[in-house]
Amino acid sequence: xxxxxxxxxxxxxxxxxxxxxxxxxxxxxxxxxxxxxxxxxxxxxxxxxxxxxxxxxxxxxxxxxxxxxxxxxxxxxxxxxxxxxxxxxxxxxxxxxxxxxxxxxxxxxxxxxxxxxxxxxxxxxxxxxxxxxxxxxxxxxxxxxxxxxxxxxxxxxxxxxxxxxxxxxxxxxxxxxxxxxxxxxxxxxxxxxxxxxxxxxxxxxxxxxxxxxxxxxxxxxxxxxxxxxxxxxxxxxxxxxxxxxxxxxxxxxxxxxxxxxxxxxxxxxxxxxxxxxxxxxxxxxxxxxxxxxxxxxxxxxxxxxxxxxxxxxxxxxxxxxxxxxxxxxxxxxxxxxxxxxxxxxxxxxxxxxxxxxxxxxxxxxxxxxxxxxxxxxxxxxxxxxxxxxxxxxxxxxxxxxxxxxxxx
Amino acid sequence: xxxxxxxxxxxxxxxxxxxxxxxxxxxxxxxxxxxxxxxxxxxxxxxxxxxxxxxxxxxxxxxxxxxxxxxxxxxxxxxxxxxxxxxxxxxxxxxxx
Numbered sequence: 001x002x003x004x005x006x007x008x009x010x011x012x013x014x015x016x017x018x019x020x021x022x023x024x025x026x027x028x029x030x031x032x033x034x035x036x037x038x039x040x041x042x043x044x045x046x047x048x049x050x051x052x053x054x055x056x057x058x059x060x061x062x063x064x065x066x067x068x069x070x071x072x073x074x075x076x077x078x079x080x081x082x083x084x085x086x087x088x089x090x091x092x093x094x095x096x097x098x099x100x101x102x103x104x105x106x107x108x109x110x111x112x113x114x115x116x117x118x119x120x121x122x123x124x125x126x127x128x129x130x131x132x133x134x135x136x137x138x139x140x141x142x143x144x145x146x147x148x149x150x151x152x153x154x155x156x157x158x159x160x161x162x163x164x165x166x167x168x169x170x171x172x173x174x175x176x177x178x179x180x181x182x183x184x185x186x187x188x189x190x191x192x193x194x195x196x197x198x199x200x201x202x203x204x205x206x207x208x209x210x211x212x213x214x215x216x217x218x219x220x221x222x223x224x225x226x227x228x229x230x231x232x233x234x235x236x237x238x239x240x241x242x243x244x245x246x247x248x249x250x251x252x253x254x255x256x257x258x259x260x261x262x263x264x265x266x267x268x269x270x271x272x273x274x275x276x277x278x279x280x281x282x283x284x285x286x287x288x289x290x291x292x293x294x295x296x297x298x299x300x301x302x303x304x305x306x307x308x309x310x311x312x313x314x315x316x317x318x319x320x321x322x323x324x325x326x327x328x329x330x331x332x333x334x335x336x337x338x339x340x341x342x343x344x345x346x347x348x349x350x351x352x353x354x355x356x357x358x359x360x361x362x363x364x365x366x367x368x369x370x371x372x373x374x375x376x377x378x379x380x381x382x383x384x385x386x387x388x389x390x391x392x393x394x395x396x397x398x399x400x401x402x403x404x405x406x407x408x
Numbered sequence: 409x410x411x412x413x414x415x416x417x418x419x420x421x422x423x424x425x426x427x428x429x430x431x432x433x434x435x436x437x438x439x440x441x442x443x444x445x446x447x448x449x450x451x452x453x454x455x456x457x458x459x460x461x462x463x464x465x466x467x468x469x470x471x472x473x474x475x476x477x478x479x480x481x482x483x484x485x486x487x488x489x490x491x492x493x494x495x496x497x498x499x500x501x502x503x504x505x
Contacts, residue, residue, distance in 0.1 A: 015414030051434055062433035062456035093455065147466040147477070193454055266482060 013263035034252070053226055055082045060151050064088035065228065069156035075301045077357070078131070078288050079159035086228040087136055087157060087242065089263070090192045091199045096248060098224075098232040098345075103216070107185070107253030110175035118232050121216060123394070125166035128215055132238035132353035133160050133322045134245060137268055137291045140397035148394030155299055160320070160355050163236045165217030169210040172254065182282055184209035186235055189248035198262035202244050204237065205280055206254070213238045213325075213353065216249060238353035239293050239325030240278075242396075243268045257316075258282045265288060270391050272406040276382055277324060293324030296384055298331060298376040299397040308406045309370070315362040317344070317372060322355035326380035331358040334373040338386065338400070341375065364406075410437070413489035443498025450487045450495055454479075472499045 048070070049055035057067035065086050073083035098118050106113030116124075135158035142152035151157075172184070183203040191199045208214060215236040218225060225231040230247030237244040243263075257262075269288040277293035284290075300319040309315045321328045327349060332341035347357030362370065377383045384400045433456040438444045448457060467475075473496055479485040480492075487495065 059432070059458075061458050061462065062436070066454060149463045149466055149471065150475070152462050192483075194484055194486070197454065262482060 051086060051228055053082065054086070054228060055080075057083065058154075058156060060153065064091045064093070064248045066151050067228075068153055069159055071155060071301065071304070074156060074159070074299060074404075078161055078328075081161075081220055081223055081226050081229070084134075084159045084161065084220070084226065084229055085136070085157050087151075088190060090190055090197065092193050093190045093228075095227065095249075096189055096232055101232050101250075102250060103233065103252065104329065105171055105175055105252045105254075107255045109178040109254040109256050110172070112174070112176040114171070114175055116171070118218060121166055121171075121218060121233065125170045127164060128167055129162055129164040129219075130213060130215070130236075130238060130353060131162045131351050132213075132236065133158060133294060133355055134236075134242050135294050135297075135322075135399075136239075137241040137243050138393065139195060141394035144388060144394045144397060146390075147394070150394055153209035158242075160322075161220045162219040162222065163215060163238075164219035164222070165215040165233065165236065167212060168214045168216055168235070169212065171216060171252070172209065175254070177254060178256070181206045181254045182256050183254075183259050185251075185253040185255060185259045185261075186244075186246040187251040187253075188230070188234070188246045189250050198266075200246075200263055201259070201261045202246055203259035203261070203264055203283070204244060207281060208237065208240070208278070209254075227382065227406060228280055241268075241291055241294055241321075243291065267393075268394070270339075270395055274389055274391060291395050294322065295396050295398040296323040296328075296376050296378040296380075296382045297321070298374050298384065298401060300372075300374055300401055300403060303403075303405065305403055306405075308408050309362065309364050311407055312364055312366050313362050316359055317362050317374075318357065318359040319359055319374065320355040323375035323376070323378035323380065323382060325352050326378045327352040328356040328376055329379045330377040331356075331360075332375045332377070333360045334375070335363065335370060337371045338373050364407045367407050370407050372403040372405055374401045374403075420462040436461075439502045441498065441502060443494045444502075446491055447495045447498045450485065450491065451479075454483065454485060460499070460503050467499070467504050469496060469500040469504070472496055472504070 047059045049059040049065060050056045051065060058070055060066040060068055065088055067086040069079060069083050069085045103119055104114045138150055139153050139157040140155060141148055141150050142154050184206060185201060185203045187201045193225050216233050217236045218233045220229060225234060233249050235245050235249055236248045264283055268291050272284060272287060272289045280290045280292055298319055298321040302318050322332045331344040333344050334341050344358040344360035349356060375384045384398050386400050388397060388399050436457045438448050438457055451457060452476060474496060480487050
Protein backbone atom coordinates (compact mmCIF):
# COMPACT_ATOMS: atom_id res chain seq x y z
CA UNK A 1 0.00 0.00 0.00
CA UNK A 2 1.43 3.39 -0.89
CA UNK A 3 1.23 6.49 1.25
CA UNK A 4 -1.32 8.13 -0.99
CA UNK A 5 -3.86 5.36 -0.49
CA UNK A 6 -3.29 5.42 3.23
CA UNK A 7 -3.88 9.15 3.39
CA UNK A 8 -7.12 8.91 1.47
CA UNK A 9 -8.27 6.21 3.80
CA UNK A 10 -7.48 8.31 6.85
CA UNK A 11 -9.25 11.28 5.35
CA UNK A 12 -12.22 9.09 4.65
CA UNK A 13 -12.47 8.09 8.27
CA UNK A 14 -12.02 11.64 9.51
CA UNK A 15 -14.67 12.86 7.13
CA UNK A 16 -17.11 10.34 8.48
CA UNK A 17 -16.36 11.29 12.03
CA UNK A 18 -16.92 14.94 11.13
CA UNK A 19 -20.21 14.05 9.46
CA UNK A 20 -21.56 11.97 12.32
CA UNK A 21 -23.56 13.77 14.93
CA UNK A 22 -21.07 13.43 17.71
CA UNK A 23 -21.50 9.68 18.02
CA UNK A 24 -18.30 8.02 16.99
CA UNK A 25 -18.37 4.60 15.43
CA UNK A 26 -17.23 2.74 18.50
CA UNK A 27 -19.53 4.74 20.71
CA UNK A 28 -22.46 3.91 18.49
CA UNK A 29 -21.59 0.24 18.54
CA UNK A 30 -21.16 0.27 22.29
CA UNK A 31 -24.50 1.97 22.77
CA UNK A 32 -26.11 -0.42 20.35
CA UNK A 33 -24.84 -3.43 22.26
CA UNK A 34 -26.28 -1.92 25.42
CA UNK A 35 -29.72 -1.77 23.82
CA UNK A 36 -29.64 -5.24 22.39
CA UNK A 37 -31.68 -6.91 25.08
CA UNK A 38 -34.47 -4.40 24.55
CA UNK A 39 -34.45 -4.71 20.77
CA UNK A 40 -38.12 -5.40 20.03
CA UNK A 41 -37.47 -7.83 17.22
CA UNK A 42 -35.59 -10.08 19.54
CA UNK A 43 -32.61 -11.79 17.97
CA UNK A 44 -29.48 -11.25 20.00
CA UNK A 45 -27.24 -10.59 17.00
CA UNK A 46 -29.19 -7.48 16.01
CA UNK A 47 -27.38 -4.19 16.42
CA UNK A 48 -29.13 -0.85 16.62
CA UNK A 49 -26.93 1.73 14.92
CA UNK A 50 -27.58 5.34 13.93
CA UNK A 51 -26.62 6.46 10.43
CA UNK A 52 -26.03 10.22 10.08
CA UNK A 53 -29.47 11.87 10.24
CA UNK A 54 -31.18 8.71 11.48
CA UNK A 55 -32.09 7.33 14.87
CA UNK A 56 -30.71 3.89 15.79
CA UNK A 57 -32.11 1.30 13.37
CA UNK A 58 -31.54 -2.45 13.07
CA UNK A 59 -28.31 -2.89 11.11
CA UNK A 60 -28.53 -5.61 8.49
CA UNK A 61 -25.45 -4.55 6.50
CA UNK A 62 -23.13 -1.58 6.78
CA UNK A 63 -22.14 -1.11 3.12
CA UNK A 64 -24.18 -0.75 1.09
CA UNK A 65 -26.30 0.46 4.01
CA UNK A 66 -29.30 -1.71 4.80
CA UNK A 67 -31.04 -0.68 8.01
CA UNK A 68 -34.42 -1.88 9.23
CA UNK A 69 -37.05 0.04 11.22
CA UNK A 70 -37.63 -1.46 14.70
CA UNK A 71 -41.20 -2.54 15.47
CA UNK A 72 -41.52 0.19 18.11
CA UNK A 73 -41.15 2.80 15.35
CA UNK A 74 -43.88 1.21 13.23
CA UNK A 75 -46.58 1.94 15.84
CA UNK A 76 -47.17 5.51 14.67
CA UNK A 77 -49.54 6.16 11.79
CA UNK A 78 -46.72 7.81 9.84
CA UNK A 79 -43.25 6.35 10.20
CA UNK A 80 -40.88 9.14 11.25
CA UNK A 81 -38.35 10.24 8.63
CA UNK A 82 -35.43 9.47 10.96
CA UNK A 83 -36.80 5.99 11.66
CA UNK A 84 -37.63 5.07 8.04
CA UNK A 85 -35.78 2.02 6.72
CA UNK A 86 -32.72 2.36 4.47
CA UNK A 87 -32.01 0.08 1.53
CA UNK A 88 -29.24 0.35 -1.06
CA UNK A 89 -27.82 -2.12 -3.60
CA UNK A 90 -24.59 -0.28 -4.38
CA UNK A 91 -22.15 1.62 -2.21
CA UNK A 92 -21.36 4.89 -3.99
CA UNK A 93 -23.99 7.20 -2.51
CA UNK A 94 -23.15 10.85 -3.15
CA UNK A 95 -24.37 13.70 -0.99
CA UNK A 96 -26.31 15.81 -3.45
CA UNK A 97 -26.51 19.59 -3.34
CA UNK A 98 -30.18 20.29 -4.02
CA UNK A 99 -29.28 23.70 -5.49
CA UNK A 100 -27.18 22.24 -8.30
CA UNK A 101 -29.10 18.98 -8.76
CA UNK A 102 -30.74 18.52 -12.17
CA UNK A 103 -33.22 15.96 -13.44
CA UNK A 104 -32.83 15.01 -17.11
CA UNK A 105 -35.88 13.71 -18.93
CA UNK A 106 -35.62 12.38 -22.46
CA UNK A 107 -34.96 9.20 -24.43
CA UNK A 108 -35.89 7.98 -27.93
CA UNK A 109 -39.64 8.18 -27.23
CA UNK A 110 -39.53 11.72 -25.82
CA UNK A 111 -39.10 14.19 -28.68
CA UNK A 112 -38.43 17.23 -26.47
CA UNK A 113 -35.91 16.47 -23.74
CA UNK A 114 -36.05 18.53 -20.54
CA UNK A 115 -33.70 19.41 -17.75
CA UNK A 116 -35.31 20.46 -14.49
CA UNK A 117 -33.99 21.95 -11.27
CA UNK A 118 -35.63 21.28 -7.93
CA UNK A 119 -37.19 24.76 -8.12
CA UNK A 120 -38.61 23.91 -11.57
CA UNK A 121 -40.23 20.79 -10.16
CA UNK A 122 -41.61 22.67 -7.18
CA UNK A 123 -43.00 25.65 -9.09
CA UNK A 124 -43.80 24.59 -12.64
CA UNK A 125 -46.00 21.60 -11.87
CA UNK A 126 -49.06 20.86 -9.76
CA UNK A 127 -48.11 19.66 -6.29
CA UNK A 128 -49.61 16.34 -5.15
CA UNK A 129 -49.52 14.76 -1.68
CA UNK A 130 -50.57 11.21 -0.88
CA UNK A 131 -50.05 8.66 1.89
CA UNK A 132 -48.49 5.37 0.79
CA UNK A 133 -46.74 2.28 2.05
CA UNK A 134 -43.14 1.93 0.92
CA UNK A 135 -42.25 -1.74 1.24
CA UNK A 136 -39.13 -3.57 0.11
CA UNK A 137 -39.80 -6.61 -2.09
CA UNK A 138 -37.75 -8.67 0.36
CA UNK A 139 -39.49 -7.51 3.54
CA UNK A 140 -39.72 -10.56 5.88
CA UNK A 141 -37.28 -12.58 3.76
CA UNK A 142 -35.55 -13.42 7.03
CA UNK A 143 -38.78 -15.09 8.22
CA UNK A 144 -38.96 -17.49 5.25
CA UNK A 145 -38.87 -21.23 5.95
CA UNK A 146 -36.77 -22.69 4.43
CA UNK A 147 -34.46 -19.68 4.63
CA UNK A 148 -33.48 -17.85 1.46
CA UNK A 149 -30.19 -15.99 0.84
CA UNK A 150 -30.27 -12.21 0.68
CA UNK A 151 -30.61 -9.39 3.19
CA UNK A 152 -32.31 -11.08 6.15
CA UNK A 153 -35.05 -8.52 6.70
CA UNK A 154 -37.69 -9.12 9.33
CA UNK A 155 -40.77 -6.87 9.58
CA UNK A 156 -39.21 -3.45 9.22
CA UNK A 157 -38.13 -3.10 5.59
CA UNK A 158 -41.22 -0.97 5.20
CA UNK A 159 -42.78 2.25 6.35
CA UNK A 160 -45.78 4.51 5.82
CA UNK A 161 -45.44 8.20 4.95
CA UNK A 162 -47.10 11.03 3.10
CA UNK A 163 -45.20 11.81 -0.08
CA UNK A 164 -45.31 15.21 -1.78
CA UNK A 165 -44.12 16.00 -5.24
CA UNK A 166 -45.36 16.19 -8.80
CA UNK A 167 -46.91 13.64 -11.12
CA UNK A 168 -44.41 11.86 -13.34
CA UNK A 169 -46.98 12.11 -16.14
CA UNK A 170 -47.13 15.91 -15.90
CA UNK A 171 -43.37 15.97 -16.45
CA UNK A 172 -43.46 13.37 -19.25
CA UNK A 173 -46.22 15.27 -21.06
CA UNK A 174 -43.91 18.25 -21.42
CA UNK A 175 -41.49 16.05 -23.41
CA UNK A 176 -43.64 15.37 -26.47
CA UNK A 177 -44.10 11.66 -25.78
CA UNK A 178 -44.14 9.51 -28.89
CA UNK A 179 -46.78 6.84 -29.56
CA UNK A 180 -44.12 4.11 -29.48
CA UNK A 181 -43.26 4.76 -25.80
CA UNK A 182 -43.11 1.37 -24.06
CA UNK A 183 -41.05 1.73 -20.86
CA UNK A 184 -39.73 4.55 -18.71
CA UNK A 185 -36.20 3.94 -17.40
CA UNK A 186 -35.20 5.53 -14.10
CA UNK A 187 -31.70 6.17 -12.82
CA UNK A 188 -30.51 7.70 -9.57
CA UNK A 189 -27.20 9.26 -8.52
CA UNK A 190 -26.20 6.27 -6.40
CA UNK A 191 -24.06 3.78 -8.24
CA UNK A 192 -21.45 1.05 -8.11
CA UNK A 193 -17.91 1.32 -6.77
CA UNK A 194 -16.50 -0.55 -9.76
CA UNK A 195 -17.30 0.59 -13.30
CA UNK A 196 -18.08 -2.99 -14.38
CA UNK A 197 -20.82 -3.44 -11.74
CA UNK A 198 -24.29 -2.80 -13.20
CA UNK A 199 -25.71 0.55 -12.09
CA UNK A 200 -29.04 0.41 -10.26
CA UNK A 201 -31.57 1.38 -12.92
CA UNK A 202 -35.21 0.32 -13.13
CA UNK A 203 -37.99 0.60 -15.65
CA UNK A 204 -41.76 0.95 -15.45
CA UNK A 205 -44.38 0.11 -18.08
CA UNK A 206 -45.52 3.35 -19.73
CA UNK A 207 -49.06 2.89 -18.33
CA UNK A 208 -47.78 2.78 -14.76
CA UNK A 209 -45.48 5.75 -15.39
CA UNK A 210 -48.51 7.74 -16.62
CA UNK A 211 -50.70 6.69 -13.66
CA UNK A 212 -51.86 9.78 -11.78
CA UNK A 213 -50.41 8.39 -8.52
CA UNK A 214 -46.86 7.87 -9.77
CA UNK A 215 -44.92 10.84 -8.40
CA UNK A 216 -41.52 12.45 -8.38
CA UNK A 217 -41.46 13.28 -4.67
CA UNK A 218 -39.24 15.76 -2.88
CA UNK A 219 -40.93 15.65 0.52
CA UNK A 220 -41.72 12.91 2.99
CA UNK A 221 -44.09 13.65 5.89
CA UNK A 222 -43.92 17.34 4.96
CA UNK A 223 -40.12 17.57 5.20
CA UNK A 224 -37.41 17.34 2.53
CA UNK A 225 -36.47 13.72 1.83
CA UNK A 226 -33.74 12.46 4.17
CA UNK A 227 -30.43 11.75 2.42
CA UNK A 228 -30.75 7.99 3.01
CA UNK A 229 -34.29 7.97 1.60
CA UNK A 230 -33.41 9.53 -1.73
CA UNK A 231 -32.80 13.30 -1.43
CA UNK A 232 -33.45 15.53 -3.19
CA UNK A 233 -36.11 13.64 -5.21
CA UNK A 234 -37.20 10.05 -5.67
CA UNK A 235 -39.84 8.16 -7.54
CA UNK A 236 -43.04 7.13 -5.73
CA UNK A 237 -44.94 4.20 -7.22
CA UNK A 238 -47.80 3.67 -4.75
CA UNK A 239 -48.91 0.06 -4.53
CA UNK A 240 -45.74 -1.30 -6.15
CA UNK A 241 -42.80 -2.60 -4.16
CA UNK A 242 -39.99 -0.21 -3.26
CA UNK A 243 -37.56 -1.50 -5.90
CA UNK A 244 -39.23 0.91 -8.37
CA UNK A 245 -39.06 3.89 -6.00
CA UNK A 246 -35.69 5.01 -7.41
CA UNK A 247 -33.85 7.33 -5.04
CA UNK A 248 -31.68 10.40 -5.83
CA UNK A 249 -33.39 10.50 -9.23
CA UNK A 250 -31.22 12.04 -11.98
CA UNK A 251 -32.35 10.57 -15.32
CA UNK A 252 -35.67 9.54 -16.80
CA UNK A 253 -35.62 7.97 -20.25
CA UNK A 254 -38.64 6.96 -22.31
CA UNK A 255 -37.94 4.23 -24.81
CA UNK A 256 -39.76 2.04 -27.34
CA UNK A 257 -38.07 -1.24 -26.31
CA UNK A 258 -37.85 -3.24 -23.07
CA UNK A 259 -35.01 -2.02 -20.83
CA UNK A 260 -32.36 -4.72 -20.61
CA UNK A 261 -30.45 -3.65 -17.47
CA UNK A 262 -29.39 -6.22 -14.88
CA UNK A 263 -31.79 -4.94 -12.21
CA UNK A 264 -34.75 -5.68 -14.49
CA UNK A 265 -33.57 -8.81 -16.33
CA UNK A 266 -31.51 -10.40 -13.57
CA UNK A 267 -33.06 -9.33 -10.28
CA UNK A 268 -36.42 -8.59 -8.65
CA UNK A 269 -38.11 -11.36 -10.58
CA UNK A 270 -40.70 -13.90 -9.47
CA UNK A 271 -41.97 -17.08 -11.15
CA UNK A 272 -44.48 -16.12 -13.88
CA UNK A 273 -48.05 -16.66 -12.73
CA UNK A 274 -47.14 -17.59 -9.15
CA UNK A 275 -48.56 -14.46 -7.50
CA UNK A 276 -51.45 -12.06 -8.04
CA UNK A 277 -50.65 -8.48 -9.08
CA UNK A 278 -50.23 -6.30 -12.13
CA UNK A 279 -48.35 -7.82 -15.05
CA UNK A 280 -45.31 -6.18 -16.60
CA UNK A 281 -45.66 -7.87 -19.97
CA UNK A 282 -42.78 -6.24 -21.83
CA UNK A 283 -40.39 -7.71 -19.23
CA UNK A 284 -42.09 -11.10 -18.88
CA UNK A 285 -40.67 -14.47 -19.96
CA UNK A 286 -42.42 -17.85 -19.71
CA UNK A 287 -40.35 -18.56 -16.57
CA UNK A 288 -40.06 -15.27 -14.70
CA UNK A 289 -41.57 -11.80 -14.50
CA UNK A 290 -40.75 -8.64 -12.53
CA UNK A 291 -42.27 -8.31 -9.08
CA UNK A 292 -44.85 -5.49 -9.24
CA UNK A 293 -47.61 -4.87 -6.71
CA UNK A 294 -47.43 -5.28 -2.95
CA UNK A 295 -49.55 -8.23 -1.75
CA UNK A 296 -52.16 -7.90 0.99
CA UNK A 297 -50.45 -8.08 4.36
CA UNK A 298 -50.64 -7.10 8.03
CA UNK A 299 -48.44 -6.31 10.99
CA UNK A 300 -49.20 -6.59 14.70
CA UNK A 301 -47.74 -3.68 16.66
CA UNK A 302 -49.15 -4.63 20.09
CA UNK A 303 -48.91 -6.73 22.12
CA UNK A 304 -45.30 -7.68 21.42
CA UNK A 305 -44.82 -11.12 19.83
CA UNK A 306 -44.08 -13.05 23.04
CA UNK A 307 -46.11 -10.96 25.49
CA UNK A 308 -47.63 -12.35 28.69
CA UNK A 309 -51.09 -10.88 29.20
CA UNK A 310 -52.49 -10.37 32.70
CA UNK A 311 -55.42 -12.68 33.54
CA UNK A 312 -58.78 -10.85 33.38
CA UNK A 313 -57.13 -7.53 32.44
CA UNK A 314 -58.25 -5.84 29.22
CA UNK A 315 -55.83 -6.48 26.37
CA UNK A 316 -56.02 -5.10 22.86
CA UNK A 317 -54.44 -6.51 19.74
CA UNK A 318 -53.63 -3.80 17.22
CA UNK A 319 -51.68 -3.23 14.07
CA UNK A 320 -51.80 -2.29 10.40
CA UNK A 321 -53.04 -3.90 7.20
CA UNK A 322 -52.28 -2.84 3.62
CA UNK A 323 -52.20 -4.04 0.03
CA UNK A 324 -51.11 -3.00 -3.45
CA UNK A 325 -53.66 -0.27 -3.98
CA UNK A 326 -57.25 -1.47 -3.56
CA UNK A 327 -57.47 -0.80 0.18
CA UNK A 328 -58.35 -3.09 3.08
CA UNK A 329 -61.86 -4.47 3.48
CA UNK A 330 -61.39 -6.71 6.54
CA UNK A 331 -58.94 -7.92 9.13
CA UNK A 332 -59.96 -11.14 10.86
CA UNK A 333 -58.53 -12.56 14.04
CA UNK A 334 -58.42 -16.17 15.19
CA UNK A 335 -57.62 -17.17 18.76
CA UNK A 336 -57.89 -20.93 18.14
CA UNK A 337 -55.13 -21.57 15.62
CA UNK A 338 -57.14 -20.56 12.56
CA UNK A 339 -60.37 -22.57 13.03
CA UNK A 340 -62.65 -19.63 13.72
CA UNK A 341 -62.22 -16.03 12.66
CA UNK A 342 -63.78 -12.80 13.98
CA UNK A 343 -63.60 -9.35 12.45
CA UNK A 344 -61.33 -6.75 14.02
CA UNK A 345 -62.50 -3.13 14.13
CA UNK A 346 -60.93 -1.06 11.36
CA UNK A 347 -59.65 2.48 11.83
CA UNK A 348 -60.31 5.32 9.40
CA UNK A 349 -59.49 4.68 5.75
CA UNK A 350 -56.68 7.11 4.82
CA UNK A 351 -56.54 6.14 1.15
CA UNK A 352 -56.11 3.02 -0.91
CA UNK A 353 -52.28 3.11 -0.79
CA UNK A 354 -52.15 3.80 2.96
CA UNK A 355 -52.08 1.22 5.67
CA UNK A 356 -55.18 0.80 7.79
CA UNK A 357 -55.23 0.36 11.54
CA UNK A 358 -57.13 -2.50 13.18
CA UNK A 359 -57.92 -3.36 16.80
CA UNK A 360 -59.38 -6.38 18.54
CA UNK A 361 -60.11 -7.02 22.20
CA UNK A 362 -58.44 -10.21 23.39
CA UNK A 363 -60.22 -12.49 25.85
CA UNK A 364 -57.95 -12.87 28.88
CA UNK A 365 -60.45 -14.78 31.04
CA UNK A 366 -58.71 -18.16 30.63
CA UNK A 367 -55.08 -18.53 31.76
CA UNK A 368 -52.78 -20.41 29.41
CA UNK A 369 -51.38 -20.12 25.90
CA UNK A 370 -53.25 -17.91 23.43
CA UNK A 371 -52.47 -18.66 19.77
CA UNK A 372 -53.47 -15.56 17.82
CA UNK A 373 -53.58 -15.35 14.02
CA UNK A 374 -54.24 -12.23 11.92
CA UNK A 375 -55.52 -12.30 8.33
CA UNK A 376 -56.16 -9.24 6.17
CA UNK A 377 -58.42 -9.13 3.11
CA UNK A 378 -58.21 -6.45 0.42
CA UNK A 379 -61.04 -4.72 -1.41
CA UNK A 380 -59.69 -6.47 -4.48
CA UNK A 381 -60.60 -9.79 -2.83
CA UNK A 382 -57.06 -10.97 -2.05
CA UNK A 383 -56.48 -12.56 1.33
CA UNK A 384 -53.30 -13.39 3.23
CA UNK A 385 -52.47 -17.08 2.63
CA UNK A 386 -51.65 -19.63 5.32
CA UNK A 387 -48.64 -20.91 3.38
CA UNK A 388 -45.70 -19.18 1.76
CA UNK A 389 -45.22 -19.40 -1.98
CA UNK A 390 -41.55 -20.33 -2.06
CA UNK A 391 -39.58 -18.36 -4.65
CA UNK A 392 -35.80 -18.13 -5.16
CA UNK A 393 -35.35 -14.54 -3.99
CA UNK A 394 -37.68 -14.73 -0.99
CA UNK A 395 -40.15 -12.04 -2.11
CA UNK A 396 -43.79 -11.50 -1.18
CA UNK A 397 -43.84 -12.96 2.33
CA UNK A 398 -47.44 -12.19 3.27
CA UNK A 399 -48.23 -15.36 5.19
CA UNK A 400 -50.87 -15.07 7.91
CA UNK A 401 -49.25 -13.82 11.10
CA UNK A 402 -49.24 -16.05 14.16
CA UNK A 403 -48.43 -14.93 17.68
CA UNK A 404 -47.86 -17.25 20.62
CA UNK A 405 -49.18 -15.17 23.52
CA UNK A 406 -49.69 -16.29 27.09
CA UNK A 407 -52.38 -15.31 29.60
CA UNK A 408 -51.11 -15.58 33.17
CA UNK B 409 -2.03 -8.97 6.97
CA UNK B 410 -5.77 -9.04 7.21
CA UNK B 411 -5.84 -5.42 8.30
CA UNK B 412 -3.61 -4.49 5.40
CA UNK B 413 -5.86 -6.32 2.96
CA UNK B 414 -8.95 -4.58 4.28
CA UNK B 415 -7.26 -1.19 4.30
CA UNK B 416 -6.18 -1.69 0.73
CA UNK B 417 -9.69 -2.62 -0.29
CA UNK B 418 -11.26 0.27 1.58
CA UNK B 419 -8.63 2.57 0.10
CA UNK B 420 -9.66 1.35 -3.34
CA UNK B 421 -13.27 2.21 -2.56
CA UNK B 422 -12.29 5.69 -1.41
CA UNK B 423 -10.34 6.24 -4.60
CA UNK B 424 -13.13 5.07 -6.84
CA UNK B 425 -16.04 6.85 -5.27
CA UNK B 426 -16.52 10.19 -3.60
CA UNK B 427 -18.34 8.55 -0.75
CA UNK B 428 -17.44 7.48 2.73
CA UNK B 429 -17.23 4.01 4.14
CA UNK B 430 -19.98 3.83 6.72
CA UNK B 431 -18.45 3.75 10.14
CA UNK B 432 -18.74 0.54 12.05
CA UNK B 433 -17.84 -1.99 9.43
CA UNK B 434 -14.22 -2.02 10.58
CA UNK B 435 -15.50 -3.93 13.59
CA UNK B 436 -16.38 -6.93 11.41
CA UNK B 437 -13.63 -9.50 11.01
CA UNK B 438 -13.84 -12.84 9.33
CA UNK B 439 -12.78 -15.94 11.29
CA UNK B 440 -8.98 -16.00 11.19
CA UNK B 441 -7.93 -19.07 9.19
CA UNK B 442 -6.14 -19.86 5.93
CA UNK B 443 -8.00 -18.02 3.18
CA UNK B 444 -9.51 -15.30 5.39
CA UNK B 445 -7.29 -12.49 4.09
CA UNK B 446 -7.91 -13.39 0.48
CA UNK B 447 -11.66 -13.74 1.07
CA UNK B 448 -11.93 -10.46 2.97
CA UNK B 449 -9.93 -8.58 0.33
CA UNK B 450 -12.05 -10.04 -2.48
CA UNK B 451 -15.40 -9.18 -0.90
CA UNK B 452 -14.76 -5.91 0.93
CA UNK B 453 -13.97 -4.01 -2.27
CA UNK B 454 -17.69 -3.74 -2.97
CA UNK B 455 -19.49 -4.54 0.29
CA UNK B 456 -19.05 -4.86 4.03
CA UNK B 457 -18.20 -8.31 5.37
CA UNK B 458 -21.41 -8.64 7.40
CA UNK B 459 -23.07 -10.08 4.28
CA UNK B 460 -21.07 -13.26 4.92
CA UNK B 461 -22.15 -14.16 8.49
CA UNK B 462 -25.70 -12.88 7.71
CA UNK B 463 -26.18 -15.59 5.10
CA UNK B 464 -23.90 -18.28 6.61
CA UNK B 465 -26.61 -20.44 8.26
CA UNK B 466 -28.24 -21.14 4.92
CA UNK B 467 -25.12 -21.55 2.79
CA UNK B 468 -23.34 -24.66 1.51
CA UNK B 469 -20.40 -25.16 -0.84
CA UNK B 470 -22.83 -25.26 -3.78
CA UNK B 471 -24.58 -22.03 -2.77
CA UNK B 472 -21.28 -20.25 -2.06
CA UNK B 473 -20.08 -21.34 -5.48
CA UNK B 474 -23.20 -19.85 -7.04
CA UNK B 475 -22.77 -16.64 -5.05
CA UNK B 476 -19.06 -16.19 -5.82
CA UNK B 477 -19.68 -16.74 -9.52
CA UNK B 478 -22.59 -14.30 -9.44
CA UNK B 479 -20.26 -11.71 -7.89
CA UNK B 480 -17.69 -12.29 -10.65
CA UNK B 481 -20.01 -12.72 -13.63
CA UNK B 482 -22.84 -10.30 -12.82
CA UNK B 483 -21.17 -7.72 -10.58
CA UNK B 484 -17.65 -7.75 -12.03
CA UNK B 485 -15.89 -8.60 -8.76
CA UNK B 486 -12.12 -8.45 -9.42
CA UNK B 487 -11.40 -12.02 -8.26
CA UNK B 488 -8.70 -14.00 -10.06
CA UNK B 489 -9.88 -17.40 -11.35
CA UNK B 490 -7.03 -19.12 -9.50
CA UNK B 491 -8.25 -17.67 -6.19
CA UNK B 492 -11.83 -18.94 -6.43
CA UNK B 493 -11.07 -22.39 -5.00
CA UNK B 494 -9.38 -21.04 -1.90
CA UNK B 495 -12.20 -18.55 -1.28
CA UNK B 496 -14.81 -21.30 -1.66
CA UNK B 497 -12.90 -23.65 0.64
CA UNK B 498 -12.65 -20.93 3.29
CA UNK B 499 -16.33 -19.88 3.08
CA UNK B 500 -17.52 -23.48 3.09
CA UNK B 501 -15.37 -24.38 6.11
CA UNK B 502 -16.26 -21.35 8.24
CA UNK B 503 -19.51 -19.85 6.94
CA UNK B 504 -21.87 -22.69 6.09
CA UNK B 505 -24.99 -23.91 7.85
